[in-house]
Amino acid sequence: MEKILDLISNEVMRAFKANGYNEKYGKVTLSNRPDLCEYQCNGAMAAAKEYKCAPFMISDKIAGSLKDKEMFESVESVKPGFLNLKLNLEYLVNYLRGMEKDKERLGCNKCENPKTIMIDYGGPNVAKPLHVGHLRSAIIGESVKRIGKFMGHNMIGDVHLGDWGLQMGLIITELKERMPELVYFDESYNGEYPKEPPFTISELEEIYPTASGKSKEDVTYKEAAMQATYELQHGRKGYQALLEHILNVSVNDLKRNYENLKVSFELWKGESDAQPYIPDMVQKMKEDGFAYISEGALVVDVKEDTDTKEIPPCMILKSDGASLYNTTDLATIVWRMRDYNPDEIIYVVDKRQELYFTQVFRCARKTGLVKPETELKFLGFGTMNGKDGKPFKTREGGVMRLEYLVTSINEEMYKKITDNHTVEEAEGQKTAKLVALSAIKYGDLSNQASKDYIFDTERFTSFEGNTGPYILYTIVRIKSILKKYQAEKTLPQQAEILPAHSNSEKALMLEISKFNAIMENAFEESAPHKVCAYIYDLANAFNHFYHETKIMAEADEMVQAGYIKLLELTKKVLEICIEVLGFEAPERM
DSSP: OOOHHHHHHHHHHHHHHHTTSOGGGGOOEEOSOTTTOSEEEOHHHHHHHHHTSOHHHHHHHHHHHHTTOTTEEEEEEETTTEEEEEEOHHHHHHHHHHHHHSTTTTTOOOOSSOOEEEEEOOOOBTTSOOBGGGHHHHHHHHHHHHHHHHTTOEEEEEOOBBOSSHHHHHHHHHHHHHOTTSGGGOTTOOSOOOSSOSSOHHHHHHHHHHHHHHHHHOHHHHHHHHHHHHHHHTTOHHHHHHHHHHHHHHHHHHHHHHHHTTOOOSBOOBGGGGGGGHHHHHHHHHHTTOEEEETTEEEEOOOOTTOSSOOOOEEEEOTTSOBOHHHHHHHHHHHHHHHTOOSEEEEEEEGGGHHHHHHHHHHHHHTTSSOTTOEEEEEEEOOEEOTTSSBOOOTTSSOOBHHHHHHHHHHHHHHHHHHHSOOOHHHHHHHHHHHHHHHHHHHHHTSOTTSOEEOOHHHHTOSSSSSHHHHHHHHHHHHHHHHHHHHHOOOOTTOOOOOOSSHHHHHHHHHHTTHHHHHHHHHHTTOHHHHHHHHHHHHHHHHHHHHHOOTTTOSOHHHHHHHHHHHHHHHHHHHHHHHHHTOOOOSOO
16 A cells, blocks of 8 residues: 555645646645644745745645645645645545555555565674673564564574684683593594583583683683684684584573564574685685785775775784684675675664774675675664663673563563452463563663663553553553453444544544554664654554543444444554564453
């Protein structure tokens, strides 16, 4: 279906053209004064300069041309030259009926030319637990992916594990100190390595910080770890077998934690997967004259004449020949282009890494790792802060594990649910998890990604205001009304949404009609917060209508059936929106 704002704009543009003016001036926007009108056109103000006349002379003519159009209930020319528009009730209800007929997509068209889009989000390090710092990348990336899928694109999410570098050498060194008898450390061993890992996830999570602490105090220990890293990266079989164990144990635990957040990835690739591509990539950069030695390191210049600040060269290899994050990120682009040939790659990372990704993107383009038309997009997010305005910490001042945060919100929601009414424990726990997840995700996603925000547990878990639980409570309220109606009556076969009987009903209809435009815009701008803002407005519009309208007490059977059809459509819009945000509603709360 065509977006309702486009349909209105097209009508007004035709009126401009018919009166001898450039149709570009007929663009319509949502009203910034909803107390006066629903839509507005300010084009006469700009057109007056071109046609050298008073703006109201133009707006008066356009209003005269539009007043008899079936689309409009009223068209008013207001000095100095504004056009105030209100939609005809019959036209609006017909638009909603068209949405309703499209059961799956509610009139939101899939894109005509689907793209293959890869999203790099998550980015956890293996052998370390997820902490709150991983939250934003995971849930923003997941939502951007879901919105893209809904719009018809081939979306591929890659967790991009940190599984290479000194941290692996540290773990191997500590294991060797603790269990030197393991066959992985015997260079003469030629048999098969054990299938079972020599550690659990709990032991692994303890080994890494212990090793890291030792390396900061013991130079010999750190040198041993660096040597282990070098040997791992240069193919020592025992160490590579250990790496496989580390990955398997870590990834299984990561998957469990991400599943609790309803976050998933199509690919579980890591930095180690890029290693085979590094030698050829580096060689080609040298042969093509892009890479050169500077102070012992291999670098590629990425500065441009238009730069207003210094952009340092992109380092490809350190002076000792070791690779860096830059190297693995560039090599990752190589395999992504080879295996998937994406039209776009989106990196969902901390906004403080913008300079780094500017270097990587420019280097990839300059050296021909991507096609000229391939888009590399940096989606930088702000910091999740505590009430003190500083990065979110535990009460003791440490970095909070993500699963502890989720558990604490679950417990808070369970307490609120059981305080309100009696509920069986199993159902209460299940409901609490769904509502808690909405609190966490909506609390984050309702903010523009690039902005820092305060993670306020008390506010996020409230059933009132701009929160996830409020959105879910609205959906559950609609479900309750529908169930009650279905228990008492059968919906007449000829039932359909009827023209609005009140201002609050029309306001609800107008909000519903924005659905396809919102989804399209949220995809184009990689902006889940726009979906959040929309469903908050929609939930408010529904609750206003609900409080003003006696739905179940309505005496006219067909009017009541029309209300029920409107509620069904409202529920469907809300459910699609929370699905792309990455959470769902319970049956009751």
